[in-house]
Amino acid sequence: MTSPKTPVTLVSGFLGSGKTTLLGNLLSQTHDRTLALIVNEFGEVSIDGPLLETREDGVELHDVHGGLLAYGGEGDAFRRTLRALLERRHTFDHVLIETSGLAVPTAVMVTLQEPEFAADFVLDATLVVVDTPLLLAGAFGADAGDEAARSAARVFDAQLEYADVAVLNKIDGLNDADLLQAEADVRHRAPRVRFLELAYEARLDTQLTLGLNLHGSRRSAAHHAPVSGTPGDLAQPLHDHSTLDGHSHGDLDAHVHSLSTHQHFHEHDPGWQSFRLTSDDVQNVPELVRTVQNVARVFPVLRVKGFVQGEDGTRHAVQAVRSRVEAQPAPAKADAPNELVFIGYHVSRKKVIEALQKALPQRWA
Ligand SMILES: Nc1nc2c(ncn2[C@@H]2O[C@H](COP(=O)(O)OP(=O)(O)OP(=O)(O)O)[C@@H](O)[C@H]2O)c(=O)[nH]1
Numbered sequence: 328m329t330s331p332k333t334p335v336t337l338v339s340g341f342l343g344s345g346k347t348t349l350l351g352n353l354l355s356q357t358h359d360r361t362l363a364l365i366v367n368e369f370g371e372v373s374i375d376g377p378l379l380e381t382r383e384d385g386v387e388l389h390d391v392h393g394g395l396l397a398y399g400g401e402g403d404a405f406r407r408t409l410r411a412l413l414e415r416r417h418t419f420d421h422v423l424i425e426t427s428g429l430a431v432p433t434a435v436m437v438t439l440q441e442p443e444f445a446a447d448f449v450l451d452a453t454l455v456v457v458d459t460p461l462l463l464a465g466a467f468g469a470d471a472g473d474e475a476a477r478s479a480a481r482v483f484d485a486q487l488e489y490a491d492v493a494v495l496n497k498i499d500g501l502n503d504a505d506l507l508q509a510e511a512d513v514r515h516r517a518p519r520v521r522f523l524e525l526a527y528e529a530r531l532d533t534q535l536t537l538g539l540n541l542h543g544s545r546r547s548a549a550h551h552a553p554v555s556g557t558p559g560d561l562a563q564p565l566h567d568h569s570t571l572d573g574h575s576h577g578d579l580d581a582h583v584h585s586l587s588t589h590q591h592f593h594e595h596d597p598g599w600q601s602f603r604l605t606s607d608d609v610q611n612v613p614e615l616v617r618t619v620q621n622v623a624r625v626f627p628v629l630r631v632k633g634f635v636q637g638e639d640g641t642r643h644a645v646q647a648v649r650s651r652v653e654a655q656p657a658p659a660k661a662d663a664p665n666e667l668v669f670i671g672y673h674v675s676r677k678k679v680i681e682a683l684q685k686a687l688p689q690r691w692a
Contacts, residue, residue, distance in 0.1 A: 332449040335422040336537060337435055339486045340456030341467070341479060342369070342428030342630040342670060343648030345496040348529040349456060350425055357533050360420035363412055367405070369427040369601055369670060405435065409444055416447060421537055428630065428670075429599050431485040450542040455490035455520075458648065459498050459509045466649075475627045475672030478596050487517035491541045496526045602676045603633075606665040608689035610635040612643050616652045618686040619667070623650040625682065627674050633667035634660075667691070 340346045347366070354362060412422060426432050432453050439448050458466075465471060467483040487493065493513045498506060510523055524535055612635065619631050631647035634657055644657040645667060669679060683691045 330417075332447055332543070333416055333420070333422060334451035334538065334540065334543075335424060335439060335448050336451045336539075337424050337426060337432045337453040338456060339426045339430065339432045339453065339490065340428065340494075340496075341458060341461075341483045341486065343646075344428065344456040344458040344461075345526070345529050346425050346428070346456050349494065349496065349526060349531055350423060352530050353423075353533065353536065356530070357537070359533075360537070361418065363419040363422045365405070365408055365412075365422065365424045367425065367427050367430065369429045369599070405438060406443075409438070409448070413444070413447055421451070422448065429482055429595065431482065432489050433485075436489065449540075451537065452491045452539040452541045453489055454492045454494055454536070455486045456494045456496050456526075457509070457513065459495045459501060459505070461497075461649070462509055462512055463501075463505055473627070474598065475629065478598055478672060479629065481596070484516060487513070487520060490517065490520050491539070492522045492524055492536075493517065493520045494524045494526050494531065496529055498525055499528055598672045599670065600672075600674060601668055601670040602679075603666055603668050604676075604680065604683070604691045605667075606635070606689050606691045608665070609638050609640075610643075610665060610689055611687075612637045612645075612654050614687060615645070615689075616654050618683060619645065619647050620650050620652045621686065622669075622679055622682050623647055623652070626671060626679060628669050628671040628679070630670040631667055633665075634663060635665040635667070636663075 338346050338350060350364065350366075354364070412419075424435055426435060436450060436453070438444065439450055461467065466476065467480045469477065469480050469484075471477055471480060495506065495509055495513070498509075501509075506525070513520060513523060521541065522535075524531060615635060622628055623631065628647075629649055631645065631652070633645050635643050635645055635654075637643055642657045642659050642663065643654040645652070645654045647653075669676075680691060
């Protein structure tokens with residue numbers, strides 16, 4: 328008897344939308360199944376891997392950093408990882424894949440449909456994590472001011488297009504009117520998204536996230552049962568299932584068709600660049616936070632993340648999404664460098680170094 332296919336959930340979402348935070352919370356909440364996690368980051372070093380590594384025992388983490396999960400290049404690293412997972416398929420129940428904030432999930436979807444993998448893995452659902460305050464602020468508007476914003480809008484729209492579930496994240500400070508507006512925005516931009524979920528403080532309901540079976544060939548009406556229990560009005564299914572057309576996400580064959588006709592989405596806008604800076608000095612963390620904030624205001628830097636050693640000896644995780652910067656104590660790690668990864672659009676490494684040099688006594692290079 329052949330064993331059932333292992334479900335795979337894809338988690339996409341623009342840079343800094345909260346994918347890693349949501350996954351970290353999901354891992355610590357999920358006790359009824361064993362998860363394998365593949366994380367892909369844009370940039371030459373992994374920051375999310377270490378953040379997730381410390382979370383939970385019994386989760387196997389595969390870090391495919393260095394670019395976008397896509398055809399060729401990193402796509403081969405992804406295939407190698409999938410092959411490694413295939414060999415130990417009996418040791419976990421579900422695979423979660425976090426794609427980079429600049430990736431569109433189609434490349435992963437296509438790879439899962441290759442004969443080598445399709446016999447053992449099945450796409451469960453594709454989630455897109457939405458930075459709701461940024462959406463409401465118009466940061467992903469097609470008519471947004473600069474080229475960086477327009478490129479961000481294109482990536483975001485392509486991520487929405489292939490999502491089954493849109494997760495409205497970072498909603499802690501929002502009121503009902505904001506949430507209704509965000510729902511309307513998502514509905515308008517992505518009429519094929521099937522479900523909206525609200526993630527309060529980056530927490531998702533496991534029942535509404537894993538095991539949705541939205542792409543399996545033996546789907547039944549029953550698989551929607553848990554979704555009907557979604558809390559809150561906004562979390563209702565966006566569509567009557569019967570109204571979905573053949574091009575929709577509801578059917579494996581339809582997907583093959585739609586994916587192969589949309590391969591151009593894999594082409595990555597070369598304007599997006601990342602670089603890593605390091606420092607040998609201990610850092611005045613509040614001062615560093617202020618400086619990173621200024622850098623993000625002055626330069627087209629949309630994301631900064633890394634770890635630094637504070638003057639009091641505490642290691643901190645630094646996270647910036649646009650000019651919103653925070654530093655939180657992180658687990659100590661001997662000999663870990665002070666490192667910050669900057670991701671931006673046509674951003675000059677040299678100018679960012681100069682700006683840090685000007686504002687801080689510590690040397691970054
Ligand atoms: N206020 C608030 N902040 C959040 C929430 N979720 C995530 N964040 C913060 O947003 C920042 C980015 O979160 P990540 O989880 O690293 O985002 P990501 O999508 O994995 O980022 P990339 O992998 O770089 O694209 C961090 O500073 C988080 O603490 C939330 O629900 N509310």
